[in-house]
Amino acid sequence: MAGMYSEKVMEHFAHPHNVGEMPDANAVGEVGNPKCGDIMRMYLKIENNVVVDAKFMTFGCGAAIATSSMATDLIKGKSIEECLKLTNKAVVEALDGLPPIKVHCSVLAEEAVKAALADYYRRQGIDPEPFVGKIETSCESCSAH
């Protein structure tokens, strides 16, 4: 089973980084659905346009947990603009690859970050769509399989 994943994925699965709830988060996003068996919730603390802290809570497979962990690593300390540029491809590469059937988990991680940033804009009274684009909270990527 573990054989389908890279060593890096297994590391992040066994010891995920940035896991937990964040009561004082000022941006929260949740994507995915129970039908696919993957739901990610991303918490961000944003100060002076910078993501000073990021945490996640994920229901999903090994890849879902590993991509959540890696995505939070990749955005911590970055500006909002840099975070908006995070792609699922970057998450996959940082994890030394994912099996094709699990690539949708990296898409979900990218969308979770964007959903949290959209929430941040909304809390400022700003329409997020021009910055973040449309977010597929219903896990469109699942239907690709």
Added chain:
Amino acid sequence: MEDPKPGRPCRSPGISAYCDGKENTPMKLVYLDNAATTPCCPQALAAVNKALDGPCGNPSSHYSVGYEAKQLVDTGRAQVAKALNADPGEIFFTGCGSEADNWAVKGTAFKLAAQGKKHLITSAFEHHAILHSMAMLERIGFEVSYIKPDSEGYIHPEDVEAAIRPDTALISIMMANNEIGTIQPIKELAAVAHAHKIWFHTDAVQAVGAIPVDVKELGVDMLSLSGHKFNAPKGIGALYIRKGISPWNFLDGGGQESRRRAGTENVAGIAAIGAALEAATQDLPARMEHEQKLRDYVIDRVLKNIPQARLNGGRDKRLPGNANISFPGLEGETILLDLDMHGICASTGSACNSDSLDPSHVLLSIGLPEEIGHGSMRFTFGPQNTMQEAEYLCDTLEEIIPRRRAMSCMWLQSEGKARVFSLKGEKQ
């Protein structure tokens, strides 16, 4: 050398701290997936060795080594027939259980289509060998009724009877479900079929070798079985076909298997399936008692110690070695990977690790919500498993389930229960 404790430790250096034990210590595997396949028993291994090492002839050849090979085939057939209370002439060897299922379903449909019979009845939670055979028949014009099990995983004969039509050719209901282990009332179902002069087939792949199976007592017309589920090697199965019934052949060619199934016989496989089934049947009461003891220990302890854990399928009419348990708030692959890192082999109720992302059709058919279906595990015990292994499984689950739930957004941390969804969205 000291016998290694089960499950220690991990081979991957990155995760060694998570497991107990030291690196480079030999890990003893705890194999709790006996419904997937089983290790070869000594009797089967001896039979394989004898067949491969000895007579090299083709059982159809008329000289001494051919006769010797035929002798092994005849012995295997007699052993299987005796275990099922059938005549040797009613046992036809196949390449696997799936082939036996395909043969029974398609061979019957093709044969009886000539009489205008174009309807078949099966259950919604059959193995895919049945479901996909039925789907193939639907694509070429047959009609199929899928009977739903109740929430405990049982098919009711009256539901089957209500689906019968004048053009029904076959009723095929599995004897024991491969995921939740529930045992169906086959004798009653066969009686319903025969009252309407309809052939009855049962996929008994999970039942043969696990519980008593007597084809005369059950009154079935056809029955599928697979050797590797009861400690024979993979690659050998059989279809019992009652005398007087003749579905179309599935594999055409030479005159092997009384002209019913072509192809040179898998002599070693046949010798082994006979030896393994004889051994399993001789030991059956003790074997069932042993497996049930382990199963009940795991079910009782997990349901007691892990909040919201749920047993899937009724407990009474259930395979002695099957425990299928849902852990709400978690996805099954997470548990599977954690168990694998502890040296435990089990299986998820979810098809997440195959090419489908949908939860198990079996769990959905008994009415489980999708997210609970995703978080389900199947533990299946065999004669080689020990109480120490059952205890180790429970110890491990009690460690990993709370740890993973603390990371899950489907688990309401402060309330200690899972979020509940319906088709329309989250229920508050």
